[in-house]
Amino acid sequence: MTHLADALAELGDALAGLSASGCEALRGAGDADVLSALAAAARIRRLAEAVVVEATAVIVERDETAPHADRVTTRYGCRNLGELVQRATRVSGRTAADVVTAAKAVRRSTAPSTGETLPPQFPAMRDALVAGDAGLDGIAAVTSVFRGSLVGREALLAADVELASAARGSEAGPVSADELRAMAQVWAAFLDPDGAEPAETRAMRKRGLTIGRQGADGLVPLRGALLPEVAAQLQLGFDSVLNPKANDPAPCFAEAAEPDGPVEAAADTRTAAQRRHDELAVLLGAASSSGQLPMLGGAAPTLVVHVREEDLASGSGYAHLPGDDVPISIAAARHLACAGAVQRVVTGESGRILSIGTLDRIFTHHQRRAITLRDGECLIPGCDVPPQWCEIHHVQEHSRGGPTHTDNGVLLC
Incomplete structure (x- = not known):
């Protein structure tokens, strides 16, 4: 193990012992002491992240010049550098991706012809990272904004200096990673005023919404980008x-x-x-x-669910949506019947329509006024919720043939 690894291991052991006793001590500490401990621990975290980013940058440089079979990621059985970082640090895939992004932005590569160490893409932000002034979130926030930007080198270095200065802190104090991202976006818009148009063009090309097919779990996947x-x-x-x-x-x-079963209010x-x-x-x-x-077929677009009356009443069987051969549950049909209207169609043995009728579920405002005048408030015993906060419920469920009539409606909160 290298001297740095030994030193970090000893530091980790010391912090582990301090954490065990310090966490209990914090419970009795004052607000100022708690905040001071929080800030000190955050600085230690940022300094540790600097080592993580630098170690990843070394691996990036070594893998760039090595054959695929000799790369560090390959020798350790990883598909890519992100997976290697994730295994070594136990962070999430998203955080591992940020580590790789930050490492590529602040690494100091070696010129293949002269062996000279070249400056990083963001030298000032790298110095802020090493000093513990900017953490992984701050580096990733800045570098992600300028990724793919057409900003020249001199302009980028000028933005780098100002952003690093903000990370170190001014009269108003150091800024957070979100504030660094906002400041970087302002710099990017100023230095590359035409940069938004290509991004908008790409967004227009990649926009989309896809509705999948119903799966075995009864759900339809929805994916896309808005x-x-x-x-x-x-x-x-x-x-x-x-x-x-x-x-x-x-x-x-x-x-x-x-x-x-009874219908009870639940959280x-x-x-x-x-x-x-x-x-x-x-x-x-x-x-x-x-x-x-x-209009669709001369009427407003209306979702129609086909279900047999006896199945809807008993709660067994299946329902069908238009244009989909996969059946849905009776519960789904009940949801739609509760929110819309039930139209009863009677067909003969040969399929001939014998009768058709529509029974609206929603009480009209005239019926609501009459029921409000009659009930006065919620009818639950001991409940005095006023009528304007109540809904009108069917005594006999509408899906089971209950009429939308004042005799079949009551105020319930």
Whole structure:
């Protein structure tokens, strides 16, 4: 083991012993002492990251000039340098990629013809890294902004000096990695004003959205990349659905309950991803019913689910979506029946339509006024929630034939 590795190992053992006793001591320390310990530990982390980045830079240089079979990554059974870093440091794949990016940006390569040590791409940021002023996050934030940029060498060095100075700290104090990224973006926009156009062109070419086929898990994969303005508009839609001041709470998909079991209010245990999924369903439904979309077959685009009446009532069997041979669960049909309307079609043995009728699920505003006048507040015993905070529920479930009538509607919070 080298002298540096021995020294780092001894330092690690010392820190391990300090951590065991220090963490308990922090519980009784004052706020200033806790913050001081936090800042000191963060500096040690940045200094350790400097060694990690430099070690990775050495491996980058050695692998560049070695045959594939003699490369460090190959000899240690790794597919690439990121995997090698991940195994050696136990970090995530994302962090390992940042280490490789930072290593390539601050490494000092050797000229093959003269053997001279060449300066790194970001010499000032490298000095800040070695001094413990800028950590891995800061180096990766700066280098990622200028990746693929057409900024000249002199201009890049000028930006490097200013960004490193900000990382070390000015009168306002040192900046965070996010602030370094923002400052680097300003420099990149100033030094390469035409750089945004190629990036926009690439974004236009790579934009897309793909809807896969339903898998064995009953889910349909959705993947793609949105333009920033499209993503921003979608986020605004999400915000409007989740707005706590909205008149109507955002509906959510819930697991199927027992057919005759009680319906109880439960805490929202959905993950952030599950909430976004349910919000997207709300937005799609609102767009379809807005009347602003092009007509399909002379009517607004309406999702139709085919299910037998007896299956919907019993909760067994399957339902079918248009244009998809893979059946869906009855629970999915119940979700749609709860949010829309049930249209009952009676067919004969030969397939001839004998009758067709539509039973709306949503109570009209006239019916709501009448039910509000009758009930006054939530009908749950002991609950005094006012009517404007209540919803009108079917006593006999609409999906089981319950009519949308004032005699079959009650106020429930």
